[in-house]
Amino acid sequence: MSYLGSKASSGAYQAIIANMPAHNTYIEAYLGTGVIFNRKPPALHSVGLELDPATLADFKPERNIDIYNVDSVAFLDTFTFDDPETTFIYADPPYLEETRTSNNRYRKDYTRGDHLQMLALYQRLTQQGVHIMISGYPSKLYDETLSGWRTHTFRVMTRGGVRTEKLWMNYEADSKHWAAYAGKNFTDRQRIKRKAARWAKNFAAMDASEQMAVLSAIMNA
Incomplete structure (x- = not known):
């Protein structure tokens, strides 16, 4: 059975990581095969939550990383x-049944009631100041x-064709953290990467006083 909901396709994981805020503790509520967990820059402490034990076989214990075979809603509620x-918290729950076009199913699926319970939890956590992103x-x-x-949409290629994915975020756009993933698509990301490299090269070639002048101008822009 193929893994429904995987974020491995080009453009998916980049858009998700690019919209993450700064954080010290990272919690992935629906770990799955760990595409986002393994590709994002590491946090000081990372936690992966997954109800399906079969998907956790390839995860090995590492320093500052905790993996739990649990129901994420019950875990986060306490x-x-x-x-x-x-x-x-990054959450990629099972797709709502009415939004699916694939016949594939999750081994641990969600009812509409499960989605409502999850959303209610995240609203409570929002009141505590926790930053949350949900994809679907x-x-x-x-x-x-x-x-x-706040929301953000992007297009991805799936086995069933091109689909639109959406992010729901409870934090401001200026909280974005991972500049390496900036850009609307692959071409835009490459353009930004090349521009950043040119600017970095020019900056490195300056003497110390010129570098300080440039930094001062940027900070006051």
């Missing part, structure tokens, strides 16, 4: 957030429930 404002197909249920959240 989790103690020592520093909520530096904690970031565009959904009226999510839009209405998370009406105050």
Whole structure:
């Protein structure tokens, strides 16, 4: 069975990582095969939560990384957030059934009630100051429930053709952290990467006083 909902396709994981805020603790609520978990820059402490034990076989214990075979909603409902404002949760729950076009199914699927329970939890955690991103197909249920959240859409290629994915985020756009993934698509990311490399090369060629002048101008821009 192919893994429904994988974020390995080009453009998917880049868009997700590029929209993450700065954080010290990273919690991935639906770890799956760990595409995002393994590709994002590491946090000081990373936590992966996954209900399906079969998908955890390839994960090895590492320093500052904890993997739990648990129901993420139950786990997070009782989790103690020592520093909520530096904690970031990324959630990629099973797609709502009405948004799917594939016949593939999750081994651990979600009902509409499960989605509502999850969304209610994340609204409570928002009040605590925790930063949260949820990904999925565009959904009226999510839009209405998370009406105050910022959103971002992007296109990805799936086995069923091109689909639109959507992100729901409870933090401001200027909280973006991972500049290496900036850009709307592959071409735009390459353009930005080349521009950044040119600027870095020019900056490195300056003497110390000129570098300080440039930094001062940027900080005051």
